[in-house]
Amino acid sequence: MAQPAAPVAVAAGPGNAPPDRSAPTRRGTELSMLAFAAGLVTGALMLVEANQEQQLTLRIVWYGLAYLALFGVAHAAVRAWAPYADPLILPCVALLNGLGLVMIYRLDLAYSERALAANREINNQVPKQILWTTIALVLFLVVLKVLNDHRTLTRYGYTFGLVGLVMLALPAMLPGVIAPTINGAKIWLRIGIFSIQPGEFAKILLLVFFAAFLVSKRDLFMAAGRRVAGVDLPRARDLGPIVVAWAVSVGVLIFEKDLGTSLLFFGVLLVMLYVATERIIWVVVGLIMFAGGCVLAYQAFGHIQLRVHNWLDPFADYDGGGYQIAQSLFGLGTGGVGGTGLGAGRPDMVPLANSDFITAAIGEELGFIGLAALLLVYTLLAMRGMRSALAVRDTFGKLLGGGLSFALIMQVFVVVGGVTKLIPLTGITAPFLSAGGSSLLANYVLVALLLRISDAARRPHAGSRPRIVPQTPIAEAHTVMVERPEERPES
Template sequence: MGSPVQGAVGLAAGQGSVGPDGAAPTRRGTELLLLGFAAFVVSAALMLVEANQEQQLTLRIVWYGLAFLALFGGAHVAVRKFAPYADPLILPCVAVLNGLGLVMIYRIDLALTERALRLGREINNDVPRQILWTTISLLLFLAVLIVIKDHRKLTKYSYTFGLVGLILLALPAFLPSFIAPTINGAKIWLRVGPISIQPGEFAKILLLTFFAGFLVSKRDLFMAAGRRVLGVDLPRARDLGPILFAWGVSVGVLVFQKDLGTSLLFFGTILVMLYVATERGVWVGVGLMLFVAGCLVAYQLFGHVQQRVANWIDPLATYDDPGGGYQIAQGLFGLGTGGVGGTGLGAGRPDLVPLANTDFIPAAIGEELGFIGLAALLMIYTVLALRGMRSALAVRDTFGKLLGGGLSFLLIMQVFVVVGGVTKLIPMTGLTAPFLSYGGSSLLANYILVALLLRISDAARRPQTGVRPRPVPQAPIAEAHTVMVQRPDQERPA
């Protein structure tokens, strides 16, 4: 019979209670029930959109609803087979976010189609392509679960991941414009025929995996303290190389690719991983000072950074300027129109906001679902990140803790940057909301992220197997060896 302390440790590790047959519950039934509820919410939202937009219901919502149910039903079967002890809330949260994103993209498609018909133009709808990208993303999600059976094996390839991640991140900056065009002021895309892809989305995950492995192997390097100034143990100058490298990469992304969002996201996540690995806030302080210094220099040297800041300070002052504050102002008008309760799904005008289905989809949701709907959506993101953090805390290896914590923070940091830019809390960065916004690169990368979180949570909640080691008999006190004990107040020579 186990002690209460052992039971508490088991619950803290995420193992839950033990069933009558001695096996820990997998909670896959809970996951399936929540996925069914997500399918109901998405189908009801599609019906509201069509009722308000076209005043009738068409067969399209039936096909879209069945496609959503089939895709995530298949994902549930994959998790049940390949990660049976994974957290039961992660996949349903992703399903709700992805489904509501499909609803808003479909709603904007209807509005843009109506406008195109009035003007005698043709338009290609985005929601069928988004469903296709979701299908490809879930297949990649399945492949990651099958191939990566133990997340700890990723440490063997951490330096390879780092090199490939750097190449992917820097590739658009050094390729000609017909392959790497500048879109909306940023040079972050690769275009091959009709297909466009954003390699930086995948580079972030590869670089996080590299830094997690690096911090595990070099943790002592960051724990060493240098001079003590004002009660703070500063890092030694020779130990600043890794953080200076991360800072150089983020500033390079800002300078050469004009991508403030990826730069902020990458460097902020590395700082958090450093803090988790060392529990020393001084690294965060040093990193923030370096990032602020880099941003100030970039503001003085580059006009596109000055334009972003001007649009942030007063979007109405640059409302009519090319590349000015028109987009931010229209998004704020939409949020103001929605108010607390929103105009209702299909009853607003989100199509008046440029790029409402990508960068500014939070503004479209805030207009039609109001502050309540947008807050509920942010709560789903928060639950998703917290479950990832919980799995990272519960897993038994340091690499899994750092990787799971980094991936969870990467997700919630991206949401903060996107929503902060739309609401004018911070300058607009051009990032897209995970699982909500239209785009294949973001979906593919984020489903890889979710598959890794599920693999880590499966390892955290899976009951330990094997026989416990027998306790080693202690020697009698009379036969014990003498041990020299150093007093805590004794200082080692410098």
Template sequence: MRPPTKRTTELIMLGFAAVLVTGALILVEANQEQELTMNIVWLGLAYLALLSIAHLAVRRWAPYADPVMLPCVGLLNGLGLVMIHRIDLAMADVKMPDGSMWSPAAPKQVLWTAIALALFCACLKFLTDHRTLAKYGYTFGFLGLIALVLPGVLPSFIAPEINGAKIWLSFGAFSIQPGEFAKILLMVFFAAFLVSKRDLFTAAGRRVFGLDLPRARDLGPLVAAWAVGVSIMVLQKDLGSSLLFFGIVLVLLYVATERAAWVVLGVVLFCGGAFVAWKLFTHVQVRVQNWLDPFVDPSGSGYQIVQSLFGLGTGGLFGAGLGGGRPDQIPEANTDFITAVIGEELGFVGLAALLLLYMVFAMRGLRAALSVRDTFGKLLGGGLAFAVAFQLFIIVGGITKLIPMTGITAPFLSKGGSSLLANYILVALLLRISDAARAPKATPKPRPQQPAIADQFTVMVERPK
């Protein structure tokens, strides 16, 4: 008897997510004194239709996948659309520095959501076995490395510096952030590499201060990852991607070897590189100064973090209510600081509930990674789930002044097509791994039994004389 797939449970939770998103949209419109029409209901039904298509793709091509991950993503994506629309309403009469009026971002984000879900369905259809990715690990690693460093080495007219970071490639009206895709490509590479070279990393070298440190000749991959992370910090002026990339490498190393020495050594290397970069480069010093005391220059370099802290303080415990805040006072409200807007309007309780939703998604992803039978799937699934959780920590830690502010986005919430496309690919890979972990084992075909020798019919043959 086959185990239940729980796809109906997934569909019910997706419907509940669509109801919550529609209700949030109604509250935003009502608090902004907008006319409530049936268009809101139609928008909610359209969003439910998009999620239903994704559900049908999972039901068709990954029937045993985890039933909780897709509803979590659907709710996060829907709340992000609501907040981006709410910010559009607040910025409708605001002039940009170049004299133009604010351009609404919500319609574009809806279009990117539809494209991302189409890509999600395509990944589930054409990637029937996640282990196929391991065969092309080095190719993915090469492409990921190029995508990661490309914005930092190209001239400014192709890779402009935006908000102090060079992480975009611009082609007229179209722009892309290749680092979002690079993190997935490099995770595939490191998972495949660690599976094939695991013995190199489990052999211990010298014992220093109670830690069995790796052998010097085995440090090549870690040193290479450290060099790439520091290069991103220097060339792209992007602390967030540097920290995210290096953190993923360390977690994959720890999961593969179960040796804390790799993590300790990696943290020491990264801190040393960050200290040298802080001493040598002005943009790193500015980020650190804004982290230590943003009120030194509250209307200049510290303006973003100061406004973020004021917004969170205004929200208090229960928030100002959806549509009751002032997101027009927070710079980059629909990208880097969207969680600050959520904290202002939903308060600490709403922001904590949002973080719990991310935690549920990450935990289900880690559960799938632990349950899958192959080592490559365990490493890749663990890295993918950790990437979402760690990226959220970096962005929320930045807006709350726990760590220096970075230019990284909140997965599924922030405006941006590159982030949405890459994260839906990530979800498709996790669901594929989850399907492999939960699917019943194929029963081997019984071998035809050969009759015993004693039961064989024998014939006496007379030997010719």
């Protein structure tokens, strides 16, 4: 009987070799960083209680443990469904969310004291924010579980784009009973006791559409037109998509009085267009168009003129439209470099300190150092998202990951720029920090998408490792006739 021959190594193709299970997933690093974030949040709560002369009890420790358990569930989901995802994205989000809860709790103490003095009803925001955080994490788990591959979103790109445009335009189209004007902006929908900001969700839907559209129509934007001063200008017939986006952003600015969403929407589109084409001319053309639209809107509409005047000189109308930004500047000046300390300042003097102006409250009590550290956490979160976008292998993932990361950091720029009087005030809230459910829900969906993209980018793929294939026994091998070439006589 013929003995089986020894196995031989055969080079494996891309689909033959399984992923390398021994590759590190860094989930342990993620868990330790989550524990570190929970410790920081618990310590911050203790400082607030001490400076507010509240009694220190074990309740704070239980709060910290509950916070860690909540994000421990999210960690377990990432470990199970996206094991190779970036290990720093979730801890950064947890830290930002936790610091937001701490500051909202600190402001609740101040608001409660003022309500008791005025014999008014106390309306604490912390229980609502904890509930929204829990719901947002549930939505985060659903997206992470249902979406096994981010590339499946390309099938619904145009549907998402249509739904996103409708959601963006709804507040401007509906009457004031359903879409009231709040703080000068018409961006909310009120249904019974519930309020929702559809623009937050439209942002993600439109980002998916932009990425899918740019992947399918990339050649359209790569074509060069007339060359002027050494620069290849776009062809006139290729300007249609960017003109539509410009019209939508200017419409949001005019009819909804929302500079923040308009700037965010158009800015992210320009960045994604540059990433897709690597042509800076598209950014230049887009910025010129947006600046021209803002000038026309300023000349045509009085509410835009009023907002610009309050931005340029808030103290000219201190008791009116300039009061909020003036109080914000006073708070930042009071905080200085080191801050007054958590619980030791007066951030409640700024209207909407727990939502639109929460970064001003943090700047007052943590100072320039604390606010800079907070911005570094945001920057780290965006950089890890950008890194995953660069590493992922498909073009759609690169564009979507880059767009989501830039949208996050662009939103922070718009918020902090408005609070510090760098740009006019906007109605955008700080991601993961501000009180409110719409922003929290939308941003946790954004994080789930980033984790899914980073999992695809970091997951080991089949390489050229040899595949062991047993050799056929000699007795069962087929006979092959080999013709020996004729030997040529030597000349």
